[in-house]
Amino acid sequence: MYNKHMENLTDTIVAISTGSTSGAISIVRMSGKNALDIADKIFFTSKNKKPSAFTPRMLELGKIKTKNFSEQALCVVFFAPNSYTGENLVEFQCHGGLKVANGIVEECIDKGARLATNGEFTKRAFINGKISLASAEGVMDIINAETDAQIRAGYDLLNGDLSKLAYSAQDELTDLLSEIEVSFDYPEEQIEYITKTKTKQRLIELSNKIQSVLETSKTGEIIQNGISILIVGKPNVGKSSLLNSLLARERAIVTDIPGTTRDTIEDSFVINGIKAKIIDTAGIHSTTDMVEKLGVDKAKALINSADIILFVTDSSSTLTEEDNQIFELIKSKEYIKIANKSDISKSLQKEPKTIYISAKTGEGIESLKKEIYSKFASPSLTEGGVIITNARHKQALEESLKNINNAIADIDNQTLDLISIDLKLAYSALGEITGNTTGEDIIDAIFSKFCLGK
Numbered sequence: 119m120y121n122k123h124m125e126n127l128t129d130t131i132v133a134i135s136t137g138s139t140s141g142a143i144s145i146v147r148m149s150g151k152n153a154l155d156i157a158d159k160i161f162f163t164s165k166n167k168k169p170s171a172f173t174p175r176m177l178e179l180g181k182i183k184t185k186n187f188s189e190q191a192l193c194v195v196f197f198a199p200n201s202y203t204g205e206n207l208v209e210f211q212c213h214g215g216l217k218v219a220n221g222i223v224e225e226c227i228d229k230g231a232r233l234a235t236n237g238e239f240t241k242r243a244f245i246n247g248k249i250s251l252a253s254a255e256g257v258m259d260i261i262n263a264e265t266d267a268q269i270r271a272g273y274d275l276l277n278g279d280l281s282k283l284a285y286s287a288q289d290e291l292t293d294l295l296s297e298i299e300v301s302f303d304y305p306e307e308q309i310e311y312i313t314k315t316k317t318k319q320r321l322i323e324l325s326n327k328i329q330s331v332l333e334t335s336k337t338g339e340i341i342q343n344g345i346s347i348l349i350v351g352k353p354n355v356g357k358s359s360l361l362n363s364l365l366a367r368e369r370a371i372v373t374d375i376p377g378t379t380r381d382t383i384e385d386s387f388v389i390n391g392i393k394a395k396i397i398d399t400a401g402i403h404s405t406t407d408m409v410e411k412l413g414v415d416k417a418k419a420l421i422n423s424a425d426i427i428l429f430v431t432d433s434s435s436t437l438t439e440e441d442n443q444i445f446e447l448i449k450s451k452e453y454i455k456i457a458n459k460s461d462i463s464k465s466l467q468k469e470p471k472t473i474y475i476s477a478k479t480g481e482g483i484e485s486l487k488k489e490i491y492s493k494f495a496s497p498s499l500t501e502g503g504v505i506i507t508n509a510r511h512k513q514a515l516e517e518s519l520k521n522i523n524n525a526i527a528d529i530d531n532q533t534l535d536l537i538s539i540d541l542k543l544a545y546s547a548l549g550e551i552t553g554n555t556t557g558e559d560i561i562d563a564i565f566s567k568f569c570l571g572k
Contacts, residue, residue, distance in 0.1 A: 127205075127242065130156065131234035132226040134219045135571035141214035146222045147571060148210075148231055149203045149239055154195065156229040157208045160184065160222075161193050169195050169208060182210060184225040189218055203239055204246030237568025241561070244553060250281035251553030251564065255508060258568055266391030267341045267499070271507045279504045280511060283331060284551040287518070290324055291545045298534045298541075317537070318529050321522055328519045331506060337499045338507035344386070344393030345494055348420050350448060351430035352440040353401030356458035359477035360430060361385070361398040364487070382416060389491050392499075397424070402444050418447060426452050426493050428486075433457035433474060454489055511551050518547035 130150025157169035256275025399417035475482030525540035549555025
């Protein structure tokens with residue numbers, strides 16, 4: 119499967135691993151069979167100790183000499199197979215100017231290395247058996263993370279939680295296939311019956327295990343994509359003030375004039391590590407103003423696409439027919455009733471199942487955030503464990519589960535050799551997660567999304 123990739127492993131690759139902006143420190147990484155030889159030619163210590171003789175994983179202070187300049191730097195080496203890539207690997211830590219780092223890269227190339235492609239260091243780690251394909255995708259998820267929840271999910275993927283489950287399921291399928299193969303040597307009816315009975319029970323257990331993991335994919339979508347929150351209500355109930363209060367900054371213009379907001383205003387904030395996209399809308403009411411009517415129609419259209427709707431009313435006055443009409447639009451959706459302006463309505467009797475806030479003073483905002491979080495928080499989100507955040511992994515598990523369930527449904531009426539076909543297909547689908555049955559085109563596509571130097 120990896121013939122093309124194995125040919126490329128003869129190259130020594132180099133790249134900047136710390137991004138394309140200036141900073142205090144830059145790291146240049148080099149990996150491959152000639153990495154130590156090249157490092158010996160450009161890095162020198164005061165005691166003339168060469169990198170190939172360094173103690174692994176210990177930083178050494180010295181000087182890098184290029185054809186255009188010399189640079190004081192640190193060098194650390196990792197000997198194969200005990201490195202990130204599984205190959206001899208060298209890292210230079212230099213001053214953080216891009217000119218300096220690029221000069222070191224150019225010198226390594228002059229001495230026989232080549233510039234790495236995107237994600238090639240991690241790709242080599244995968245090819246050399248240091249990490250699974252799913253773990254490699256966890257690296258990318260951590261790099262691209264915008265929230266704490268995304269970091270945690272990426273780390274669990276990197277740590278191999280999903281890969282362990284896939285490998286375990288593959289081992290179970292291999293064991294079952296072995297027992298089926300053995301039963302072919304003993305074609306007695308009783309032997310086949312016993313084999314079918316045991317196989318069916320074990321497949322049911324495996325199916326339940328995969329199904330329970332698949333059920334976390336909804337939580338995974340929340341972690342990766344966040345939730346969408348829509349603020350609706352009639353004009354002048356404080357929708358824009360609520361937006362500003364949730365964002366903890368002045369994002370929307372707030373006045374006492376009804377209809378100030380005529381179009382949607384979008385922004386985002388984080389609740390307990392989960393990204394929330396929030397949309398403030400024009401006040402929903404009857405109007406003859408053409409521009410305002412467009413805003414009202416847009417607000418109504420967004421109701422169907424929102425994950426959670428914040429229905430805002432004015433607690434300083436009684437509910438109106440406009441409030442009731444808006445509630446009719448959203449009552450079949452996931453919503454939270456909010457009574458704003460509680461700072462001027464302390465004496466009014468409170469409505470049940472309503473959160474009272476003052477967007478002006480901030481009163482009740484934290485309670486509202488907790489209520490929003492409770493609407494989408496699930497045991498898999500709060501308790502941790504394997505969570506499916508990647509559409510490719512979800513598809514692989516679904517394909518595996520389909521074939522396992524096909525085997526369960528047919529096992530009483532089909533011969534074991536036909537059942538084994540379903541089990542082999544299930545095994546292959548699980549291999550799309552670990553990478554042991556994944557084609558080169560998929561592997562190339564995954565690693566092409568990585569940044570240079572990782």
